[in-house]
Ligand SMILES: Cc1ncc(C[n+]2csc(CCOP(=O)(O)OP(=O)(O)O)c2C)c(N)n1
């Protein structure tokens with residue numbers, strides 16, 4: 001029951017559909033990713049009659065959400081989606097869950113059957129707010145056109161503020177036809193939702209004392225720094241430099257600290273570097289900013305960074321003490337907190353303990369010397385790591401964005417591609433959604449038409465949203481799908497090899513299409529490299545062509561991704577290569593972990 | 595919670611003020627089921643018709659870390675205005691529950707039921723020659739005790755409201 005029909009601000013009345021478009025324009029929306037259907041026809045009709053908002057027709061509603069995520073993550077703006085009722089809404093669910101897990105701001109408008117039919121099992125009716133309640137930050141069903149403008153503005157506010165996330169606004173068809181008043185974005189103040197962005201100063205002061213007195217410190221930072229905006233990454237870099245302490249990033253946080261910086265230890269976690277994981281294990285003060293102690297990062301909780309003091313900065317109070325009990329929690333936006341940290345550090349003229357720091361770095365250098373990302377170089381077969389390294393060298397100096405699918409290729413991309421800036425690395429971290437990369441690349445490319453956008457893909461993942469090649473061709477988005485084709489669901493095969501006695505149950509990619517012909521069938525360009533000598537030429541051609549491209553990079557089907565901390569193991573239990581075995585010691589509680 | 599496998603399980607009464615709009619209760623319940631928290635009791639009713647606010651009282655149990663998580667997760671829901679852990683007050687909060695208890699029987703048992711009801715300050719709200727319906731208000735424990743005795747005296751049905759609670763002293767929510 002919605003009663004709060006606001007006092008009419010302007011006498012002018014608009015139809016619900018026009019209210020939707022006006023509200024989107026007032027929210028600064030340029031692009032909407034969507035797919036039409038009966039329950040959203042009035043909005044599509046209104047779209048037809050105007051030119052400010054550009055609609056991108058995807059080929060599956062899941063892809064609409066991923067494309068909006070790609071747009072949002074590469075620009076810092078809210079991504080916008082429009083889908084129909086029933087199957088349109090249910091198809092969007094994976095994308096919404098993905099955006100929830102990775103804290104990506106999305107507003108997804110869904111059509112609904114007319115209000116008088118709700119609950120009657122009408123054609124294409126689904127309980128959209130019911131289905132999406134656990135996979136959105138918030139959702140709304142607008143039953144009265146007088147509330148429509150307010151709800152849309154509120155939805156954008158909720159999506160972008162605090163810890164960002166997806167918002168669904170379900171709009172019955174009769175509400176789209178009905179006439180009602182319009183209110184602008186500035187006339188809205190949310191009744192209950194006011195996230196804390198400024199930290200408690202006393203807590204920051206306490207943190208600074210801990211940080212300054214550390215002997216074996218480490219910065220562990222995540223997607224929260226990226227989400228806070230580019231300034232937060234600058235401040236992080238500045239603060240880390242002021243201390244001279246080592247810094248590691250989560251999968252979501254890559255780019256927030258420049259990869260080329262000598263203080264950077266690489267990514268941490270299950271497939272993170274040896275030095276990052278061992279430094280985490282051995283630290284005495286951990287400065288966690290905008291990361292959430294995910295199980296992919298912590299490994300075995302009871303042996304996670306034993307004996308360390310942990311400072312946790314997060315905008316979401318529910319992230320504090322969820323998996324790991326911390327010593328000092330600071331609620332606030334990463335950017336604000338870093339600003340305060342830098343100011344207080346300077347004001348108190350803090351100097352790190354140089355002798356201790358020198359010893360700490362000497363230890364870290366020893367770990368670094370293990371050269372944990374090394375792999376067997378050969379001329380006989382294209383190693384996937386080699387292909388990524390060649391890609392890395394070819395795109396150096398070109399303005400670029402990288403998206404990925406999910407699997408080994410994703411981890412190799414994270415390990416081998418250096419990200420110097422935030423918002424350049426778009427990967428499905430929390431949900432691990434195969435099929436994310438291609439639509440995300442299209443959304444990213446639309447926001448950055450002049451840049452190179454590469455989806456580092458696996459041959460299995462790409463099949464999950466391959467239909468989006470059609471979208472790429474239609475909108476002339478020259479995205480590059482760089483498939484590391486190992487003919488296996490490689491990550492599944494790797495777990496089966498290490499943990500299930502090499503029984504490769506259903507992980508072989510049987511009956512694959514010819515990716516070159518497939519690209520051509522879509523009207524895109526297909527390229528293939530099956531010999532080491534062809535790799536560079538294919539990459540150069542891929543970059544040269546100003547069209548969507550699929551590259552079929554035929555790589556070693558047997559290669560595994562190392563380092564690896566098997567599930568349920570501690571950070572110092574890290575496997576460095578094929579000669580490290582695990583069967584003897586995978587604890588039973590580790591086997592059940594995913 | 596991996597960190598505190600041996601930690602003590604505590605019982606907490608949490609009060610939540612929410613917008614009275616469709617779906618809020620589903621959000622709260624979905625949060626508890628989705629994250630595997632316990633609900634021992636849950637009550638809800640509108641308390642401010644002008645601002646359309648409802649108050650939800652939840653009794654839950656878990657380790658300290660889980661209780662803190664529950665409060666933080668509740669606070670994160672968009673239509674939630676305030677979350678307060680009444681069990682964190684210095685003095686224990688006031689908790690009340692109401693039950694309707696139907697007892698069927700004749701002779702000695704019927705007389706004994708009436709006598710006990712009197713001791714527990716339960717009211718008779720319906721009577722026939724062979725049955726009573728008692729209304730009793732008290733803490734959950736008092737109600738359990740009453741129901742335990744009545745079950746030996748012909749109790750065939752009982753309906754309880756769940757717990758409502760409020761803090762002691764002059765302080766408000
Ligand atoms: C939608 C979805 N289904 C299943 C999985 C489980 N899964 C994770 S990685 C993987 C294999 C991916 O294979 P491929 O895309 O070829 O990448 P590779 O590991 O070979 O590089 C699977 C099936 C998933 N992450 N997402």
Ligand SMILES: [Mg+2]
Nearest residue numbers: 458459488490
């Ligand atoms: Mg593969």
